[in-house]
Amino acid sequence: MTKTFAVIGDPIDHSLSPNIHNAAFNALGMDCTYIAYRIPKGELKEGIESLRQIKISGFNVTIPHKIEMMRYIDELSEECKTIGAINTVTNENGRLIGHNTDMDGFLEPIKKRNIAIKNEDVLLLGAGGAARAIAAGFAKEGAHKITIANRTKEKGKELAKFAASLGIESNETSLDEAGQNAGKYKFVVNATSVGLKNELSPISTNAINSQNVVYDIIYMPMNTDFIAQSKKKSAIVIYGYEMLLGQACLAFEIWHKVKAPYDAMRKVLLGGF
Ligand SMILES: NC(=O)c1ccc[n+]([C@@H]2O[C@H](COP(=O)([O-])OP(=O)(O)OC[C@H]3O[C@@H](n4cnc5c(N)ncnc54)[C@H](OP(=O)(O)O)[C@@H]3O)[C@@H](O)[C@H]2O)c1
Numbered sequence: 001m002t003k004t005f006a007v008i009g010d011p012i013d014h015s016l017s018p019n020i021h022n023a024a025f026n027a028l029g030m031d032c033t034y035i036a037y038r039i040p041k042g043e044l045k046e047g048i049e050s051l052r053q054i055k056i057s058g059f060n061v062t063i064p065h066k067i068e069m070m071r072y073i074d075e076l077s078e079e080c081k082t083i084g085a086i087n088t089v090t091n092e093n094g095r096l097i098g099h100n101t102d103m104d105g106f107l108e109p110i111k112k113r114n115i116a117i118k119n120e121d122v123l124l125l126g127a128g129g130a131a132r133a134i135a136a137g138f139a140k141e142g143a144h145k146i147t148i149a150n151r152t153k154e155k156g157k158e159l160a161k162f163a164a165s166l167g168i169e170s171n172e173t174s175l176d177e178a179g180q181n182a183g184k185y186k187f188v189v190n191a192t193s194v195g196l197k198n199e200l201s202p203i204s205t206n207a208i209n210s211q212n213v214v215y216d217i218i219y220m221p222m223n224t225d226f227i228a229q230s231k232k233k234s235a236i237v238i239y240g241y242e243m244l245l246g247q248a249c250l251a252f253e254i255w256h257k258v259k260a261p262y263d264a265m266r267k268v269l270l271g272g273f
Contacts, residue, residue: 009062027264073098102133105247117141126191127159139166149178179204195224205229
């Protein structure tokens with residue numbers, strides 16, 4: 001019987017996850033399908049129930065359900081417990097098991113480039129769900145210090161506290177100051193949603209230089225202003241689509257227990273831009 005997988009969220013029409021996973025099924029000749037399923041905010045419980053009814057094999061969770069999903073799960077991975085959010089679920093005979101592949105999916109392109117994280121300093125822009133997974137990732141890899149810059153100061157402080165609770169030195173700053181000091185950090189990561197609508201970079205890139213690793217987790221558009229300006233300053237750049245692929249490959253491997261066909265998934269993703 002064909003196995004069905006899904007991504008749930010709202011909005012979901014423009015999700016690239018069905019393209020990525022269906023390309024992987026095609027590449028490996030698997031009898032599986034992956035659909036996008038819109039579940040509006042406030043309707044998660046009913047939505048999950050209907051997924052159980054059709055005996056969904058597994059699903060990804062995106063905005064706005066990543067945190068609320070924690071309430072409807074039977075078992076949680078260690079990553080979910082740490083991050084407090086779920087992006088991947090497996091259905092094992094009716095038992096829903098929660099995972100979070102955002103953290104390791106984020107780290108994957110850094111590791112692929114053999115860039116060391118241990119003892120390095122990080123400037124993280126944003127303090128939402130994605131920023132939380134990223135802060136946990138840098139803590140796990142033994143970064144020296146993480147500085148959070150967020151529009152809403154209180155949330156930035158909260159995330160700095162969360163990072164400290166994971167054993168990494170942390171502090172909070174403004175987006176203005178972050179721009180002035182960006183050159184001093186090995187990693188400068190944009191985890192705000194600024195850029196999605198082609199906005200200018202969330203910080204000034206004047207101080208960015210060739211020693212910076214500039215990582216924008218926005219994947220649509222691929223070349224955000226933050227990335228384009230940082231490239232002009234000769235920074236090493238990492239694109240949001242690489243994280244998207246990283247988390248998708250890890251979800252694929254959790255569900256299917258076989259190595260994800262990275263090249264086929266990457267090809268269809270880049271064709272989608
Ligand atoms: N590449 C990937 O695989 C991947 C994975 C996950 C997420 N993402 C992308 O990452 C982005 C953030 O996701 P999320 O789940 O963390 O969202 P979220 O929880 O809604 O957080 C949004 C963040 O952006 C900030 N922000 C929004 N508008 C802003 C503005 N005009 N100026 C300055 N800051 C602003 C918010 O600051 P306030 O606290 O002040 O509101 C908050 O820190 C989204 O664009 C998402 O598509 C990519």
